[in-house]
Amino acid sequence: MMMNRHKYAIAVIEPSPIIFEGIYKAFHESESRIVITEIESIDEFIRQADEQNPFDMVIINPSVLPNRTKEIKKIRKTYPKLVFVGIAVSLVDNELLSLYNEMFSIYDSIEHITQRCRKLMKDYSSENKSNDNENLSKREEEVLKLLIKGMVNKEIAQTLGISTHTVISHRKNISNKTGIRSQSGLTIYAISKKIVSITDFD
Amino acid sequence: MQHIQNTKIKGGMKMLELIEENQFLLLALQHFGIDFAVGDKSVVQICAENSISENLFLIVANLYNGYRPKSTLSFSSEEIRQIVSFLKNNHDYYRNDKYPEISSYIRQLQENHSEEIIFLLEKFFNEYFNEVMDHFAYEDNVAFPYFLKLTNKSKDDAPSPYSAHEYLDHHSDIRIALGDLKSLLFKHININGDPGLRRKLLFSLFELEFDLHVHSLIEENILIPVGYNIERSMG
Incomplete structure (x- = not known):
């Protein structure tokens, strides 16, 4: 559902209602196509990020995260495209600083914070788009053909003499490029692009 | 969306x-x-x-309006009855309103254009819709009665427990198929002309997608956590 991703989803973990409200207002005024979700804790964030479409950015008050370095490292590893910024109300430990894409202070100007954040999110989302070339490669077409025949990853791997891991990565690319994830959807795609013929399915 | x-x-x-x-x-x-x-x-x-x-x-x-509830919510049993009734009405709307509407647009498209691909599109939609209906039947017959019994604190005679996992799997399947349908219509299938009909079809799909999205959010953020909490409180 790539076509839906023309807005940014931001999670805010900020215990102070007045600061949250300020962040909320500032971002809504600077950018209309965003959705801001108030999140109570880092655990709640992990739960929501697992279940739903991932967020593009999380804005976090570093003081809610004492001793949670491990969790943050894990989040950063699991969601490499997530922009992670802090708005510090007090001094932040240097080691912690390295976990963030950027650390702001509550005394920074609104324009500075929102513009910087927008740029960070854009940089990351353009990384997404770099492999967004619609046409499938020869190899991907081969995988697609076997896939819509009903073969599972292991069978495809054996047929093409590649590893299962490679099959999975091809499948990911196929879905990213076409925007289609179900097998029957991919079948229709393959027929409409004449990768296979409709008579193969009678 | x-x-x-x-x-x-x-x-x-x-x-x-x-x-x-x-x-x-x-x-x-x-x-x-x-x-x-x-x-x-x-x-x-x-x-x-x-x-x-x-x-x-x-x-x-x-x-x-685009706001998720906080994770710590509690509801009275009357409220849970109201949620279940809301979700049931939701189902009726998909079944009796949205499905015939979208189905008739695709049918019309097929009549106006003889391409095989539109025939496949109809088949895809019907398969998809049957899956959604199965999921709804499961909710109506298994999940909802279970929640209602829970609110009466009589776990013993509740029907076989629903599985939160099964629930969430269904939801992602439903989302995937609808996304696929939109990708096909926007990116891959060439249909000449008929902009009015195609726009109506797309509008209907967007409306369905939006309502299904909220429907899943209600179940995932309200119904399922509430169920957990009651179960936990009963030990």
Whole structure:
């Protein structure tokens, strides 16, 4: 559902209602196509990020995260495209600083914070788009053909003499490029692009 | 899908102004059984007149407006009955309203264009819809009765427990198929002409997608956690 991703989803973990409200207002005024979700804790964030479409950015008050370095490292590893910024109300430990894409202070100007954040999110989302070339490669077409025949990853791997891991990565690319994830959807795609013929399915 | 965050709804706001801003709220009213002739009444007044919990209405309406509830929510058993009734009305809307509508658009498209691919599209949609219906039947017959029994604190004679996992799997399948249908129509299938018909079809798909999205959010953020909490409290 790539076509839906023309807005940014931001999670805010900020215990102070007045600061949250300020962040909320500032971002809504600077950018209309965003959705801001108030999140109570880092655990709640992990739960929501697992279940739903991932967020593009999380804005976090570093003081809610004492001793949670491990969790943050894990989040950063699991969601490499997530922009992670802090708005510090007090001094932040240097080691912690390295976990963030950027650390702001509550005394920074609104324009500075929102513009910087927008740029960070854009940089990351353009990384997404770099492999967004619609046409499938020869190899991907081969995988697609076997896939819509009903073969599972292991069978495809054996047929093409590649590893299962490679099959999975091809499948990911196929879905990213076409925007289609179900097998029957991919079948229709393959027929409409004449990768296979409709008579193969009678 | 509509992603713009609208006004955060509060009890004192006028319903009509909120509908002017986000027309999808009409779906929320319909599923709650609230009449559309809202006049100049506020959210609180309308909830009171319709015996709907204001707390619940605000949570659901705010989901339509793009706000997720906080994770710590608790509801009375009357509220849970209202959620279940809302979701059931939701099902009726998909079954009796949305499905025939989308189906007839695709049928018409097929009549106007002889391409095999549109025939396949219809098949895809029907398969997809049957899956959705299976999921709804499961909710109507297994999950909802289970939740209602839970609220009566009589776990013993509750029907076989639903599985939260099964629930969530279904939801992602439903989302995937609808996304696929949109990708096919927007990116891959060439149909010449018929812009009016195709626009109506796309509008219907967007409306369905939006309502299904909120439907899943209600189940994932309200119903399932509430079920867990009750189960835990009963030990």
